[in-house]
Amino acid sequence: MIDVDGLQKAFGKKREVEAVRGVTFAAPDGEITGLLGPNGAGKTTLLRMIATLVLPDAGHARVGGLDVVADRYAVRGRIGVLSDARGLYPRLTARENVRYFGRLYGLAGAALEARIDALFATLGMAPLADRRTAGFSQGERMKVAIARALVHDPDTILLDEPTNGLDIMSVRTLRDELRALRTQGKCLLFSSHVMQEVAALCDRIVVLARGRVVAAGTAAELVERAGTDGLEDAFVRLIGSDEGLAA
Amino acid sequence: MTTLRTGSAAGRTLTVLRKELLDMFRDRRTGMVTLLSAICAGPIFLLLIFNLIASQAERARDLKLPIVGAIYAPAVVAFLERQQVTVSDAPADYDAQIRRGDLDVVLIIDDQFAADVAQGKAGSVQLVFDRSRDRARASIEQTESLLRRYNRLWGEQRLMLRGVASTVANPLRIETSDLATPQQSGALVLFLVAYYGLFASVMGGMAVALDTTAGERERQSLEPLLMTPARPTEIVTGKWLAVSAFNALVVLLTLAGFYLTLKFAPLPPVGVPFLFGAREFGRFALVLVPMILMLPAILLYVGSRARAYKEAQANVSVLLFVVSLIPMIQLFMQRKEPGWLMFVPVSAQYSLLNTSLRGEAPALTQLALSWLAPATLIALALFAVARRLSRESILIGK
Helix, strand or coil: CEEEEEEEEEECCCCCEEEEEEEEEEECCCEEEEEECCCCCCHHHHHHHHCCCCCCCEEEEEECCEECCCCHHHHHHHEEEECCCCCCCCCCEHHHHHHHHHHHCCCCHHHHHHHHHHHHHHHCCHHHCCCEHHHCCHHHHHHHHHHHHHCCCCCEEEEECCCCCCCHHHHHHHHHHHHHHHHCCCEEEEEECEHHHHHHHCCEEEEEECCEEEEEECHHHHHHHHCCCCHHHHHHHHHCCCCCCEC | CCCCCCCCHHHHHHHHHHHHHHHHHHCHHHHHHHHHHHHHHHHHHHHHHHHHHHHHHHHHHCCEEEEECHHHCHHHHHHHHHCCCEEEECCCCHHHHHHHCCCCEEEEECCCHHHHHHCCCCCCEEEEECCCCHHHHHHHHHHHHHHHHHHHHHHHHHHHHCCCCHHHHCCCCCCCCCCCCHHHCCHHHHHHHHHHHHHHHHHCCHHHHHHHHHHHHHCCCHHHHHCCCCCHHHHHHHHHHHHHHHHHHHHHHHHHHHHHHHHHCCCCCCCCCCCCCHHHHHHHHHHHHHHHHHHHHHHHHHHHCCCCHHHHHHHHHHHHHHHHHHHHHHHHHCCCCCHHHHHCCCHHHHHHHHHHHCCCCCCHHHHHHHHHHHHHHHHHHHHHHHHHHCCHHHCCCC
C-alpha cells in the first residue's frame, strides 16, 4: 500500500524548477497502479521520493505504513525498484549481480540461492544465469534488473518506464511477471508515458501533468470524465495538450 | 507477508568488500596492466641504474687519456703512466670526437712547456672536455685531480731542494673521513628505489578506485545500489577496504620485485652494496601502510566527484602531479629535514623510506607522527564520499 499526501519537490539553486507540486494519490495492494504522464510531468521524481532516494520539500508518503523520510531504511527493505537506471556489473555473472543485492538485503546461503533460481526460472533466464552480463541484450539485462529488484520478495514494487527500449517479447514477459505479482497481492506502481502500455496493464490510472494529478480512476472512468470516445483522446484532453506524448 | 529483514552494518560492508574484490580481479585488462607493471618495473629499473653506475665506475678505473704534444713534457706523461692511466696520442679531430661523445677528455701540452719551465715560468697544459656529458664526468674529475696532485708533488720537490719545508707552501692539511656506511652511498639509487616504492602506493589503487566510483555511476548501477538498505557509509567503507587491499597487493609485488632482483639477478658489481633485504622489505611495507590506506580514500573521493571514468582520470592527474613532485622537491632541497616534515603525507613517508634504505630503523615516534595526517585525511575523504552518495545530486546528470 502506497499513500502519497501532498508531495512537493523543486530543484535548482533557487528551487525554480518545480518538478512535483502537491501530489496526492493511493496505490492499494493487489493492484497495478499506472502513473501516466508526458515527459517531464514529474513521474521519475515522484517515484524517487517514494523510493526514499529524494527527500520531499513538503508532504508525506507512506509505504506499508512506514514514512519514506523517517523510516527510509525500513522502507528500502520492503520495496523493489526497477528504475530507468538498470546498470549491471558487466564483469559479474547474472547470478552474482542478483546475489550481491540479495546479500545487501540481508539474505544469505541456500535460501538466497533458491530464491535466485526461482526468479531466473520464472523469467526464463536459467540458461544465462552463470554467464557474465557484459554481452547481454537489452531484454536480458532488463530481466536481471527485475530479478535484482525482486530478490528480497518486496511487497511494494515501483517501476519507472519499465518497457523503454525493450522488444515485444521482453515486454510480454514483463507484463506476465507483473500480473503474477499482482495475483500474489503485491502493490505495484508503474510509470509510463505510453498510454497503451498503461491501458493494457493497469487497474487504476493516475494522470500526471506538470507536477500535478489531473485525473485518477479506472480507464473507463477517465474516458467518461473526459467525455471522449477513447482513452487516447481522454488523455490528451486531461493533460491539456499532446506535448511530450507517445502513441 | 514479508517480514522486515535487516542485515548488520558489518555484514553489508563485508558484502560490498567481497563484491568489489571479485569485480576487480575479473577485470583482466586493468588487473594485468597494474600487476605486471608493478612486478616488472622494479627489476628493469634496477638493471638500468646498476649498468649506468657500473659503466661510470669502469671509466674512472681505467682512464684513457689521449695527449697532444706528449713529447713536450715527458715527466708529466711518465707520472700519469705510473698512475695506471692509458696514455695515447690524440687524434687530429679530437674536439669533434669529444663533441660526439667518443672521447671523454683530452690533454694538450703546450709546445713551449719545457722552455717556460726552464725560465721559471709555469708550464701550461690544457684539458679539453664537454662537462655536460654525464658519462664523461668521472674521467674529467680523475684527470683534473691527477694533474693537481702532480702539481703539488712537483712544487714540494722544488721547495725541498731549497731547504724549505713543504708545510710553508701548504699550511693547511686537509683530512677527510667519510662517515657514510657502504649502503649510504649511491644516493641516486636510494632516491629512485624510495620514489618508486612510494609511487606504487599512489598508482596501485587508481584504476580500481575510479572504476568503483565514477565507473559505477557511468554504468548506472549506482542508483540501484543506493536503493538497497546499505547505508552510504557502509558502501564507502567496503569499497575503500577493497581498493586498499588491491593497493597493498600492488605495493607488496613492487617491493618483492626489488627484493628478488637485488638478491638473485646478475647485476653488475658497482661497489654500492646498498641494502634491500627482508628487513628493508618489512620496514618499507610498514612505512607505506598510511599511503596504502590514504590514497584509495582520496581517489574514491576524486572518483565520486566525476560523472564518468574519463572525467575522473583527468581530475586525478592533478593529484598525481602533486604527489610525484613532493619527493623531487625534497631531493633538490638537500637540507637537513625539519621536524614538521613528519606531519606532511608523502614527504614523511619518503623521508622514512630513505632512513630505511640507509640501513636504519625508522623511529617509532616518527612512524606514529607520519600516521596523523593520513588518518585525518582518510576520515575526511570517506566522510565526504558518503555525504556525496546520500545527496540527490548524485542521481542527476548521469
